[in-house]
Amino acid sequence: MQLRKLMRYGYRSLIGEPHEKRDFAFYVMNQFAKWLDMRIYNKHTNWQDDPEVLAVMRRFDPHYPRIKERQFFLYNLARSLRHLPGDSAECGALDGASSHVIMSALGDDRPHHIFDSFSGLSQPSEHDIPKTEAVRALQAGEFASPLENTRRNLAAHAQAVFYEGWIPERFGEVADKRFRLVSIDVDFYEPTRDSVRFFYPRLVPGGAIICDDYGFNTCPGARKAMDEAAECFGRQVVHVPTGQGLLIK
Ligand SMILES: C[S@@+](CC[C@H](N)C(=O)[O-])C[C@H]1O[C@@H](n2cnc3c(N)ncnc32)[C@H](O)[C@@H]1O
Incomplete structure (x- = not known):
């Protein structure tokens, strides 16, 4: 057959x-x-060809304007939160691609706060060791990218505010603000825990935290930190098939 x-x-x-x-x-x-016991997407899905998101990605990278599934979800999430009051933030921005997606989707000039060491990942804790040796363990210092590079990539977004330093050192500078969307993408337990604990109470009702690393075998600590915080706040993380985790207030 x-x-x-x-x-x-x-x-x-x-x-x-x-x-x-x-x-x-x-x-x-x-x-x-x-x-190979793997899956590929259903051929009838059309998100890869979405002209609106494609145009956003083309503005960031004219040479390789592909839509990745997590960026697509992030874009749509941010768009759905446009109507809410409050700023937006990202913990772990690397070269700025996901912050570009967020600011483009929100489409206004309210501040977008970016927290990053710009020196890569911090030291992993015991919670960050993958369950099996078949999964590569991420190392301190990976994903280092100079602040000036990110600043240049986000030059079109005047609302981007940069806080260079180890999380949570500079969170105090936004302690009096409220947020509609916060993206957390720092891979390890401790910075994810510190970020979600700080930002969840500062979300406006209906606002959301999205954790990019939630469903990845490489980042068991990120999932633990999100689940612990969700339990503490009486909520449940939505595990998205893209690997992202969503916490809605
Ligand atoms: C995977 S990258 C982020 C990718 C980015 N969100 C994107 O999708 O384009 C992780 C980032 O988190 C930052 N980072 C990791 N641990 C951190 C910590 N403890 N404090 C501050 N920044 C941290 C790294 O410097 C790196 O830029």
């Missing part, structure tokens, strides 16, 4: 319409992925 399907698809891929060639490519890749 599978062989007959493969032959039919194969034949059409040679003489067929472009969509039939695409179907064949998808079928082959899907079979290969299944063989």
Whole structure:
């Protein structure tokens, strides 16, 4: 049965319409992925071609304007929070791609606060060791990117405010602010814990924290920190299939 399907698809891929060639490519890749016990996205989803998000990504990187699934979700989340009062923030911005996505989606000039060491990841704790040796352990210092690089990449967003330093050293500077959206992407337990504990009480009702690392085997500490905080605040993290975790106030 599978062989007959493969032959039919194969034949059409040679003489067929472009969509039939695409179907064949998808079928082959899907079979290969299944063989490796992996999954690929449903071929009928259309988020990869969303013109609005594509235009946003093109502004950040004209040479490789691809939409990644987490950026797509982040963009749509931020868009859905536009109507709320409050600022936005990101803990762990690297070269600024996700902050660009957030500010573009929010589409106004309210401050966006960026906290980053710009020296890469901090020291991992015991909670950050992956459960199996098959998963690579992230190291202190990974993802270092100079502040000036991020500042240049975000030059079009005058509302970006930069706080260089180790989390939570500079949180006190925004202690009197309220937030509609906070993105946490610092990979390890301690900075994720400090970020969610600081920002959740400062979210406006309906505001959200999104943790980029929540569902990744490389970041067990981030999940632990989010779950502990959610329990403490009487909430539940929404585990998104992209690997992100969402905490809504
Ligand atoms: C994975 S990268 C962020 C990627 C970015 N959000 C994006 O999607 O484009 C992690 C960032 O967190 C920062 N970081 C990690 N631990 C930190 C800590 N304890 N304090 C401050 N910054 C930290 C690193 O410098 C790095 O820029």
